[in-house]
Amino acid sequence: MTDAIRPLIAGNWKMNGLKASIAEFDAMLNGAAEVTAKADLLVCPPATLVAAFAEKARGKAVALGAQDCHPKASGAHTGDIAAEMLVDAGATAIIVGHSERRADHGEGDLLVKQKAEAAWRAKVIAIVCIGETQAQRDAGQTLDILRGQLNGSLPDGSTAANLVVAYEPVWAIGTGLTPTAKDVEQIHGFIRELLTSRFKAEGARMRILYGGSVKPSNAAELMVVKNVNGALVGGASLKAADFLAIAKGCP
Numbered sequence: 450m451t452d453a454i455r456p457l458i459a460g461n462w463k464m465n466g467l468k469a470s471i472a473e474f475d476a477m478l479n480g481a482a483e484v485t486a487k488a489d490l491l492v493c494p495p496a497t498l499v500a501a502f503a504e505k506a507r508g509k510a511v512a513l514g515a516q517d518c519h520p521k522a523s524g525a526h527t528g529d530i531a532a533e534m535l536v537d538a539g540a541t542a543i544i545v546g547h548s549e550r551r552a553d554h555g556e557g558d559l560l561v562k563q564k565a566e567a568a569w570r571a572k573v574i575a576i577v578c579i580g581e582t583q584a585q586r587d588a589g590q591t592l593d594i595l596r597g598q599l600n601g602s603l604p605d606g607s608t609a610a611n612l613v614v615a616y617e618p619v620w621a622i623g624t625g626l627t628p629t630a631k632d633v634e635q636i637h638g639f640i641r642e643l644l645t646s647r648f649k650a651e652g653a654r655m656r657i658l659y660g661g662s663v664k665p666s667n668a669a670e671l672m673v674v675k676n677v678n679g680a681l682v683g684g685a686s687l688k689a690a691d692f693l694a695i696a697k698g699c700p
């Protein structure tokens with residue numbers, strides 16, 4: 450963990466959650482005060498729940514985010530949601546370029562970059578996800594893939610205040626597998642070098658989250674790794690106790 454950077458623990462609920470989930474979210478809100486000394490908390494529920502959760506979270510130590518946005522602000526795009534709409538509903542950050550969107554919807558780096566710019570246009574933070582697949586890892590291409598995704602997905606003008614990078618190895622998502630702390634250190638160090646070389650002092654202060662099977666049982670080990678500035682948590686973010694325990698794992 451880089452000392453000066455305050456960790457962010459972000460929960461990505463993916464396509465999970467109904468109105469009844471507000472009870473679990475309430476439990477998160479109730480426990481949040483205990484962990485705010487350690488980390489900022491962000492929950493990204495499905496778009497249908499952002500407004501209701503944001504209403505509940507008012508004045509509490511949990512911010513709301515969204516999982517995707519359309520690059521445009523409005524128009525004839527049936528089924529899509531603009532960053533401005535998500536912000537209107539209460540989102541303060543938008544995840545873009547998650548590997549599930551890259552895979553399920555064929556999203557490429559250019560579109561991801563446009564979505565990050567859409568988040569900025571709506572005056573919120575873009576959380577840009579990058580990560581290699583198992584096949585790319587096996588072929589020894591991890592660093593090349595990450596370099597390409599970072600170069601292509603991060604807009605010029607990225608700063609520590611408007612952009613967060615999330616490194617999520619695709620093979621670690623939802624599998625229970627995680628890279629070793631040593632591997633995470635090497636990859637986050639590589640990402641940091643690229644960010645610093647392109648964005649100078651801003652790149653040195655940008656948060657780099659680790660994501661992929663983060664659980665209460667491995668959070669403490671992962672969160673102390675150099676250049677790990679928090680986590681993007683999937684499955685474990687659906688349970689208040691687990692999500693808060695992960696935040697407690699921050700040094």
Ligand SMILES: O=C(CO)COP(=O)(O)O
Pocket residue numbers: 461547617621622623624625660661662663681682683684685
């Ligand atoms: O994809 C992820 C978060 O965006 C990680 O998901 P899991 O924590 O369920 O592995």
